[in-house]
Amino acid sequence: MNHVRIPGVLVVLAASVALIGCGKKEEPKAAAPAPAPAAAAPAPKPEMVVKIGHVAPLTGPIAHLGKDNENGARLAVEDANAKKLEIDGKVVKFELLGEDDQADPKTGTVVAQKLVDAKVAGVVGHLNSGTTIPASAIYNQAGLPQISPSATNPKYTQQGFNTTFRVMANDIQQGSVVGSYAVKDMGAKKVAIIDDRTAYGQGLADEVEKAAKAGGATIVAREFTNDKATDFKAILTKIKAKNPDVIFLGGMDAVGGPMLKQIKELGIKAKFTTGDGGCSPELIKLAGPASEGVICTQAGLPVDKLPNGQKFVEDFTKKYGQIQIYSPYSYDAVMVLVDAMKRANSADPVKYLPEVGKTSYDGVTGKVEFDEKGDIKNGAITVFEIKDGKLVTLKSEGGTAGAAAAPEAKK
Amino acid sequence: MDTLLQQLINGLTLGAVYALVALGYTMVYGIIGLINFAHGEVVMIGTMVAFTVIVFLAGSGMPPLVILGIGLLVAVAACMVLGWALERIAYRPLRHAPRLTPLITAIGMSIVLQNVAMIIWGRNYITFPPMIHKEIYELGGASFTNVQVAIVCLAALVMLGLTYLVQRTRIGMAMRATAENQQVALLMGVDINRVIAMAFVIGSALGALAGCMVGSYYEIAHYQMGFMLGLKAFTAAVLGGIGNMAGAMAGGLLLGVIEALGAGYIGDLTGDFLGSHYQDIFAFIVLIIVLMFRPSGLFGERTGDRA
Numbered sequence: 203m204n205h206v207r208i209p210g211v212l213v214v215l216a217a218s219v220a221l222i223g224c225g226k227k228e229e230p231k232a233a234a235p236a237p238a239p240a241a242a243a244p245a246p247k248p249e250m251v252v253k254i255g256h257v258a259p260l261t262g263p264i265a266h267l268g269k270d271n272e273n274g275a276r277l278a279v280e281d282a283n284a285k286k287l288e289i290d291g292k293v294v295k296f297e298l299l300g301e302d303d304q305a306d307p308k309t310g311t312v313v314a315q316k317l318v319d320a321k322v323a324g325v326v327g328h329l330n331s332g333t334t335i336p337a338s339a340i341y342n343q344a345g346l347p348q349i350s351p352s353a354t355n356p357k358y359t360q361q362g363f364n365t366t367f368r369v370m371a372n373d374i375q376q377g378s379v380v381g382s383y384a385v386k387d388m389g390a391k392k393v394a395i396i397d398d399r400t401a402y403g404q405g406l407a408d409e410v411e412k413a414a415k416a417g418g419a420t421i422v423a424r425e426f427t428n429d430k431a432t433d434f435k436a437i438l439t440k441i442k443a444k445n446p447d448v449i450f451l452g453g454m455d456a457v458g459g460p461m462l463k464q465i466k467e468l469g470i471k472a473k474f475t476t477g478d479g480g481c482s483p484e485l486i487k488l489a490g491p492a493s494e495g496v497i498c499t500q501a502g503l504p505v506d507k508l509p510n511g512q513k514f515v516e517d518f519t520k521k522y523g524q525i526q527i528y529s530p531y532s533y534d535a536v537m538v539l540v541d542a543m544k545r546a547n548s549a550d551p552v553k554y555l556p557e558v559g560k561t562s563y564d565g566v567t568g569k570v571e572f573d574e575k576g577d578i579k580n581g582a583i584t585v586f587e588i589k590d591g592k593l594v595t596l597k598s599e600g601g602t603a604g605a606a607a608a609p610e611a612k613k
Numbered sequence: 614m615d616t617l618l619q620q621l622i623n624g625l626t627l628g629a630v631y632a633l634v635a636l637g638y639t640m641v642y643g644i645i646g647l648i649n650f651a652h653g654e655v656v657m658i659g660t661m662v663a664f665t666v667i668v669f670l671a672g673s674g675m676p677p678l679v680i681l682g683i684g685l686l687v688a689v690a691a692c693m694v695l696g697w698a699l700e701r702i703a704y705r706p707l708r709h710a711p712r713l714t715p716l717i718t719a720i721g722m723s724i725v726l727q728n729v730a731m732i733i734w735g736r737n738y739i740t741f742p743p744m745i746h747k748e749i750y751e752l753g754g755a756s757f758t759n760v761q762v763a764i765v766c767l768a769a770l771v772m773l774g775l776t777y778l779v780q781r782t783r784i785g786m787a788m789r790a791t792a793e794n795q796q797v798a799l800l801m802g803v804d805i806n807r808v809i810a811m812a813f814v815i816g817s818a819l820g821a822l823a824g825c826m827v828g829s830y831y832e833i834a835h836y837q838m839g840f841m842l843g844l845k846a847f848t849a850a851v852l853g854g855i856g857n858m859a860g861a862m863a864g865g866l867l868l869g870v871i872e873a874l875g876a877g878y879i880g881d882l883t884g885d886f887l888g889s890h891y892q893d894i895f896a897f898i899v900l901i902i903v904l905m906f907r908p909s910g911l912f913g914e915r916t917g918d919r920a
Contacts, residue, residue: 260736261731261736261837263837266736266738269736399890424888425880425889426890427889427890432833435623435627435873436872436876436877436892437877439616439623439877440877442616456738459738459740459833460831460833463831463832469749469756484737487738487740488740490740490832
């Protein structure tokens, strides 16, 4: 009965075991690819299976966004299979290999290697910038085209890789829109900035800071949290003392929701703004009435303004329910890969990779064309305000909506 | 000054929750020397069960406080059963196994419970329906809500009740005896299986209560919420001296306050060299210093009384 040891040793041991245990945990079933029934037709022609990898966090605080991305990609694979495309004389059956990176950079590289080993033809993902950037080196080494539907940190495409693409405007564009909107349209003189220390949150917050300063505002506070936190009272109390006009959050909706409630509880009067990660129906759900008047931006056009979006919105909502943020983009990302394979008449990454760069594809999110770095040309940024529990479009900049704009889709 | 007061209020609320969860760790450790890493998940399940009950009853027209009360009771009951089952299934068969085995089992249970919760309640954040209308009070420039007051008062009451239970009742005496020496307690006619099960049941009930508090304070719940909360509460228990109840309470409150002050003042203190993302290092620096000078924690004793 010699229980009494030095607990410190045990603590360290136990904590490290706990952490390892946590890092290893993986979700068993949901990640398994669902073979699309559409492709099971009697095949007089030889069939070829092309695997496309998809990575997003399917567990953890932003699992809802990860699932949304994966559903978008899954719908694209089903649609592509329904078309019974022929590549090199064979009917292609696309398969989606969905992996979970837990929004964790380390896990991101592990699953990236897993996809490379599984011999996927291309990758759609990851969701977060923090996981996309380290994983991109692995895909690049394997020569696999990677299209991220949602990683907006500029660094992703600035590494000199020929395999990195994204179908969404990056944070330089988005940050300058949010920053200048806060200063010019909202008249902010004092701005407080919070970020969640992820590559996305930090990168976007830096760009907003630049733009706000350029617009003549002062940054009165720069505070930090993390992407798993739920208690922000300490940093908000500090911000309250600085009395800012506008608070900007570089972070996801899971952080923004409780933060908004705590802002209310502390009696802070400042307007709240955030980027695409917080610009979701989930934020409204999490924050409730506290989300009224929030200004947020999304890289891309609002769903109801997507040029070919109406059919996508209908199909998606019928199958998977409400669109969160990025599923139209992951849908397009898959379609861009498929389109490049079709043009190259090959699913071999070596052969079709050059074609990805030459893409000119009319997707549900608009025209997809890449510049030499792999960034989308003329990416759109839209500013929203939350009114009566809905995201209301204030204005859009850039993008290819214009003439092709579909009539307002019903929510 | 009002900022300092506000930070203290923030820290006190957080600390009260930590303290309740820490009690669950410390009771079990005090009696069988096991660190029940699944305790954080018990807290999470408590929140989730309360959530489900409250949503189910929300449309029934009962007064909100009654609904909240029922939710709380069901959650406490469910967690008591869960705590009992954990002990019976996962830990009792390993009671005489080497120390590391139950520890690993505990981590395993934690992962199992997280995944079960994910299957039942999904991956999304769940919005805890606000049953109490939040009143915001002002005091000397600092603001706090009635929910915060309720959390601190309820936590204080429960801790008093628990102290009474352990110090003044028969089962409490049996617990202290078992903590002192299982074999001798057994010889004195103490049903140690029952006592150990009780420790789990009571600890889990406190966890459920803490879970409901967290739920109504932040108004959100998530299947992974128990992990960090558990780790922090465990830290609090170690800070106070694991196995010692007064230590767990003090450690919890201390940790909450240190965290709040750390996040609030770290930038000012270091001339913005360290930002608020280093808020946790304050808590851990304090932990390290305490362990260096008092390896068994603030209230921990080298031998004897640990319940």
